[in-house]
Amino acid sequence: MMRKGEPLSLDTASLPAIELVGIDKRFGAVHANKNINLTVAKGSIHGIIGENGAGKSTLMSILYGFYQADQGEIRISGTPVAIRDSQAAITAGIGMVHQHFMLVENFTVLENVMLGAEGGQLLAKGVTGVRRELKRLEQDYGLEVDPDAVIEELPVGNQQRVEILKALYRGAEILILDEPTGVLTPAEADHLFRILQVLRDQGKTIILITHKLREIMAITDTVSVMRRGEMVATRKTAETTVEELAELMVGRRVLLRVEKSEANPGAVLLSVRNLTVKDSRGVTMVDDVSFDVRAGEIVGIAGVAGNGQSELLEAIAGIRKPTSGEIFIEGKPVQGADPSRLRALGLAHIPEDRHHMGLVLKFEEYENSILGYHRDQRYGRGGMLDLEAVRKEAEEKIAKYDIRPPNPRLRTANFSGGNQQKIVVAREIERDPKMLIIGQPTRGVDIGAIEFIHRRIIDTRDAGKAVLLVSVELDEIRSLSDRILVMFAGRVVGEKTAEADEQALGLMMAGIAA
Amino acid sequence: MEYFDIFVSILGSAIRLSIPLLFTALAGLFSERAGIFDIGLEGKMLVSAFAAACVAYLTANPWLGLLAGIGVSIVFSLVHGFASITNRGNQIVSGVALNFVAAGLTVVLAQAWFGQGGRTPQVPGEGRFAPIILPGADAMRDVPVIGPLYANVISGNNILTYIAFLMVPLSWWVLYRTRFGLRLRAAGENPGAVDTAGISVTWLRYRALIVTGFLAGFAGTYLAIAQSAAFINNMSAGKGYIALAALIFAKWKPVPVMFACLLFGFLDAFANFMQGKSLPWIGEVPVQIFQALPYILTCVLLAGFIGVARPPKAGGVPYTKER
Ligand SMILES: Nc1ncnc2c1ncn2[C@@H]1O[C@H](COP(=O)(O)OP(=O)(O)O)[C@@H](O)[C@H]1O
Numbered sequence: 148m149m150r151k152g153e154p155l156s157l158d159t160a161s162l163p164a165i166e167l168v169g170i171d172k173r174f175g176a177v178h179a180n181k182n183i184n185l186t187v188a189k190g191s192i193h194g195i196i197g198e199n200g201a202g203k204s205t206l207m208s209i210l211y212g213f214y215q216a217d218q219g220e221i222r223i224s225g226t227p228v229a230i231r232d233s234q235a236a237i238t239a240g241i242g243m244v245h246q247h248f249m250l251v252e253n254f255t256v257l258e259n260v261m262l263g264a265e266g267g268q269l270l271a272k273g274v275t276g277v278r279r280e281l282k283r284l285e286q287d288y289g290l291e292v293d294p295d296a297v298i299e300e301l302p303v304g305n306q307q308r309v310e311i312l313k314a315l316y317r318g319a320e321i322l323i324l325d326e327p328t329g330v331l332t333p334a335e336a337d338h339l340f341r342i343l344q345v346l347r348d349q350g351k352t353i354i355l356i357t358h359k360l361r362e363i364m365a366i367t368d369t370v371s372v373m374r375r376g377e378m379v380a381t382r383k384t385a386e387t388t389v390e391e392l393a394e395l396m397v398g399r400r401v402l403l404r405v406e407k408s409e410a411n412p413g414a415v416l417l418s419v420r421n422l423t424v425k426d427s428r429g430v431t432m433v434d435d436v437s438f439d440v441r442a443g444e445i446v447g448i449a450g451v452a453g454n455g456q457s458e459l460l461e462a463i464a465g466i467r468k469p470t471s472g473e474i475f476i477e478g479k480p481v482q483g484a485d486p487s488r489l490r491a492l493g494l495a496h497i498p499e500d501r502h503h504m505g506l507v508l509k510f511e512e513y514e515n516s517i518l519g520y521h522r523d524q525r526y527g528r529g530g531m532l533d534l535e536a537v538r539k540e541a542e543e544k545i546a547k548y549d550i551r552p553p554n555p556r557l558r559t560a561n562f563s564g565g566n567q568q569k570i571v572v573a574r575e576i577e578r579d580p581k582m583l584i585i586g587q588p589t590r591g592v593d594i595g596a597i598e599f600i601h602r603r604i605i606d607t608r609d610a611g612k613a614v615l616l617v618s619v620e621l622d623e624i625r626s627l628s629d630r631i632l633v634m635f636a637g638r639v640v641g642e643k644t645a646e647a648d649e650q651a652l653g654l655m656m657a658g659i660a661a
Numbered sequence: 662m663e664y665f666d667i668f669v670s671i672l673g674s675a676i677r678l679s680i681p682l683l684f685t686a687l688a689g690l691f692s693e694r695a696g697i698f699d700i701g702l703e704g705k706m707l708v709s710a711f712a713a714a715c716v717a718y719l720t721a722n723p724w725l726g727l728l729a730g731i732g733v734s735i736v737f738s739l740v741h742g743f744a745s746i747t748n749r750g751n752q753i754v755s756g757v758a759l760n761f762v763a764a765g766l767t768v769v770l771a772q773a774w775f776g777q778g779g780r781t782p783q784v785p786g787e788g789r790f791a792p793i794i795l796p797g798a799d800a801m802r803d804v805p806v807i808g809p810l811y812a813n814v815i816s817g818n819n820i821l822t823y824i825a826f827l828m829v830p831l832s833w834w835v836l837y838r839t840r841f842g843l844r845l846r847a848a849g850e851n852p853g854a855v856d857t858a859g860i861s862v863t864w865l866r867y868r869a870l871i872v873t874g875f876l877a878g879f880a881g882t883y884l885a886i887a888q889s890a891a892f893i894n895n896m897s898a899g900k901g902y903i904a905l906a907a908l909i910f911a912k913w914k915p916v917p918v919m920f921a922c923l924l925f926g927f928l929d930a931f932a933n934f935m936q937g938k939s940l941p942w943i944g945e946v947p948v949q950i951f952q953a954l955p956y957i958l959t960c961v962l963l964a965g966f967i968g969v970a971r972p973p974k975a976g977g978v979p980y981t982k983e984r
């Protein structure tokens with residue numbers, strides 16, 4: 148097994164680190180990668196940007212040997228290599244930090260780093276070597292992490308560091324990072340970028356996948372854009388603009404910033420008082436939270452994933468029982484009420500996770516379009532559904548929300564993420580609720596659909612509804628909200644206006660300042 | 662002193678009754694920690710009991726019987742692997758199916774070969790694993806307290822019993838101190854991590870199943886030619902399922918597995934002892950109640966009295982990369 152990449156001989160030093168030639172990959176009917184060509188220069192940070200489902204992860208997983216390409220060639224430093232499995236990729240000096248971490252959660256950092264390169268049949272033999280190497284990597288790159296910590300007890304930022312350490316420990320010269328900042332606070336993301344710059348300066352080649360334009364501009368040397376399985380352009384970062392990249396990604400011009408008028412807040416519709424929620428293990432997830440949401444305003448809850456926002460949302464939506472505290476709808480106490488009663492009181496809920504809570508993926512579109520409202524008289528009486536009526540209404544919503552393909556009889560699983568989300572949004576908003584609570588409205592949704600969904604949320608506000616928005620995307624919170632509450636470790640640690648600067652919010656999200 | 666004698670005798674039989682559970686639960690430990698649920702332990706026990714009895718009867722050699730038991734059990738394990746690893750079938754369905762195959766096949770073959778109503782002929786004495794009297798057991802017998810314990814509980818067991826208890830630290834060592842064990846546990850938690858580290862998940866899980874077959878082979882052999890002297894129709898009698906319960910009860914850890922099996926063995930021995938005896942104040946209690954005790958205990962324990970039993974995270978799910 149090769150520990151370190153081979154030293155570069157002089158004549159290969161000028162060759163590109165990676166060349167992908169004509170890579171093609173299908174998953175059943177999905178053509179994920181279409182005849183992709185890509186060249187990555189040695190010692191550079193190369194960004195790959197594209198909407199969700201554009202095929203970025205697939206392409207990188209092929210380079211890492213996790214998937215096999217149907218066609219095409221991979222060249223490393225000019226030499227064609229067959230990458231049949233991840234072992235071959237590791238041997239060729241490639242390391243990858245996956246979008247969903249490939250860590251064993253109940254193992255220690257040390258065990259995770261060792262896995263696959265244990266240094267012998269018995270663990271005892273390898274351990275000291277791994278410790279020494281971890282120490283060295285920590286010194287060289289500022290990758291600090293306690294080798295004896297258990298993964299599931301580490302914050303996500305540190306877990307990601309372990310992934311990077313794993314790759315470096317196996318001797319990676321080329322490091323692929325797939326959407327690395329999705330789970331990080333702004334400060335953690337900055338830290339990561341500093342590490343990446345150090346790595347590049349020491350001669351490593353880095354491929355950074357993201358759908359965030361800002362990150363591309365901030366750190367990459369070169370950027371390639373993917374759209375619907377194709378590689379549509381490659382640019383020097385210094386010679387392009389955010390607008391051009393966005394247009395290349397989507398294939399048409401997009402509005403990057405939502406336009407909205409001043410809020411016009413009215414009466415308090417939803418209020419939460421001293422709400423505390425514990426999870427099944429008895430850990431306090433929401434800690435003594437109080438706030439109001441008025442008619443005609445959007446209140447955004449910012450925070451890094453896992454700081455209690457999900458539990459708060461679920462408690463308000465009636466899915467999770469609060470441990471203590473009160474929730475009022477128009478002054479009436481409703482804590483402990485079930486979701487159907489809350490719906491009747493005018494509370495609509497767009498859940499965070501459309502796959503697990505918002506939709507039944509095996510249902511046809513029209514069936515999902517009434518989920519939760521299926522007892523309504525409009526859709527039938529006496530326990531029977533009037534399918535004709537349901538489908539007709541589904542068709543209207545499809546037209547109004549531009550859901551594609553416009554077919555109410557299609558299985559929901561076969562819609563793209565953005566269109567699935569539109570099905571949920573249409574269902575909840577079109578019922579004309581008084582209050583709308585939304586979790587992660589655009590997670591895994593393409594830019595075109597994001598624009599549309601944001602517009603609908605603002606229209607809902609302007610129609611005089613109270614909107615509570617939870618999102619881990621700080622940009623989204625800032626561009627939509629009239630007021631911003633920041634959650635950290637289950638508490639609301641502060642309130643800001645939408646004009647608050649990003650740094651101040653970032654510090655609050657990290658629990659550092661209030 | 663009378664109570665003490667009773668206690669010692671119950672303890673002795675508890676050990677004998679817990680051995681097949683211990684082998685089987687350790688067998689299950691290896692496959693489940695690797696991410697393959699194995700409801701088919703029961704069937705493996707049954708086929709290996711049958712194979713061991715047949716070969717021991719024919720050759721009058723218990724070791725050849727053991728070899729046959731292990732071999733057949735590994736074959737069953739590999740079939741389970743073929744269905745659930747290679748073809749990504751449902752692990753529970755595959756396991757249940759193998760249990761039915763085992764129950765049917767053993768009886769049919771026994772009837773066809775020996776014509777004794779689905780059992781094998783009596784295995785001659787030299788074809789069985791006989792009790793081993795440890796040195797000094799007879800001399801110690803009269804020493805108070807430790808004497809009877811040594812003579813009747815520690816000594817006087819057959820070799821498989823001692824092997825079973827040796828398997829406990831050995832399993833622990835393999836799981837926690839070797840490369841194979843590290844990878845195996847990782848495969849049960851997040852096979853993606855194993856795969857991206859450049860290790861074949863398929864081959865790893867097959868090897869885990871081979872270990873499972875190996876250990877379950879001991880269990881069946883013990884039933885047929887150590888505890889009894891023949892194969893009898895359905896002689897495993899649900900022990901494979903009890904072993905699974907012990908495994909869960911012990912939260913998939915080797916040393917607790919041993920204690921769980923001893924506890925279940927003890928309850929079983931106690932039930933046997935209570936047969937036909939009457940309790941003060943209550944009178945004679947139907948023996949069925951005592952026989953049901955291990956099962957009731959299992960239900961109660963599994964219902965949450967042992968705290969959260971966190972199974973291997975990837976358990977029961979075939980490993981696929983393409984959705
Ligand atoms: N393992 C898989 N099995 C089947 N389809 C897949 C798999 N991985 C990705 N796809 C499909 O391939 C397309 C590209 O996905 P992906 O490479 O993950 O995109 P990106 O990383 O750019 O968001 C999507 O339509 C996705 O649904």
Ligand SMILES: [Mg+2]
Nearest residue numbers: 203204246326
């Ligand atoms: Mg991706």
